[in-house]
Amino acid sequence: MPKYSHLFFDLDHTLWDFETNSIQTLEELYAKYHLGNAFKSFNQFYERYEEYNDYLWSLYREKKISKEKLNFDRFHTPFTEVGITDESVATRFCKDYITVSPTKTNLMPNAIEVLTQLKKTHQLHIITNGFKEVQFIKLKNSNLQQYFYKIFISETIGASKPKTAFFEYAIKSANARKKECLIIGDNLDTDIDGAINFGLDYVYFNPNKNPHDRNLMHEISNLKELLTIANSH
Structure with a gap:
């Protein structure tokens, strides 16, 4: 035995x-939401998202923030840095990401x-x-x-x-x-x-x-x- x-x-x-599936999803949503009008490139957006996402997950694991705050802030914060301050954009983007990402199969x-x-x-x-x-x-x-x-x-x-x-x-x-x-x-x-x-x-x-x-x-x-x-x- x-x-x-x-x-x-x-x-x-x-x-x-996770990385391949997440990037595929974010690239699709980057195009859908015309984020190229605000960010210099997808890579700029992705790097800022990654930084905030990692930080917020560390807070969530310590029960310092809610799931909702993690999901919203990881998109809203990099959006605000390039002038996208409408919270509804981050809310919709977040919902789309959570819906689409787990359907990827890599x-x-x-x-x-x-x-x-x-x-x-x-x-x-x-x-x-x-x-x-x-x-x-x-x-x-x-x-x-x-x-x-x-x-x-x-x-x-x-x-x-x-x-x-x-x-x-x-x-x-x-x-x-x-x-x-x-x-x-x-x-x-x-x-x-x-x-x-x-x-x-x-x-x-x-x-x-x-x-x-x-x-x-x-x-x-x-x-x-x-x-x-x-x-x-």
Whole structure:
């Protein structure tokens, strides 16, 4: 029997190609809303959006702002910088983004192949900090839902990764023991630190081979590498 019987996967950037899907959606909406009349380029808009989005997500994870404020401000703030002060524009843009983005189906390379193999020998679960209505659409549209036994979403649990409460709830609900569990994620702060703090084994998925100074248990750049780790005894 493999050492691990329960594999807990992050969703965005680990299985679902968040960056590609998000950029495709934002490019479509950039054209739809004629934002080229205000921004010098799509890249200018995207860089400002990314900066605010990352910052606002960090506040949301700490429960310092609401979901609504996160969704609105990440668009309204860069809009106001270029003179688009009408709040209704950001409101409509935000609604369109949340509607369109999760319908995109780009996945990380080898995701389906690896999940198909692992499902034969392991119980697979999703652990994500995303919004429930959005994450379920992603899973359904990209045909990922069929691979997972349990789906754990921070908004439903009431705690976000890396909080111990999140991991404790997921492990308990999966009826698993810590030593049977392996966490797989792309974020050092949420996935990996969360696993470490709760005493779980983990795999850091680093497809872009971003440099860091951490001494990690497992690090992979291709999901296929997970097969060897997950099936170790």
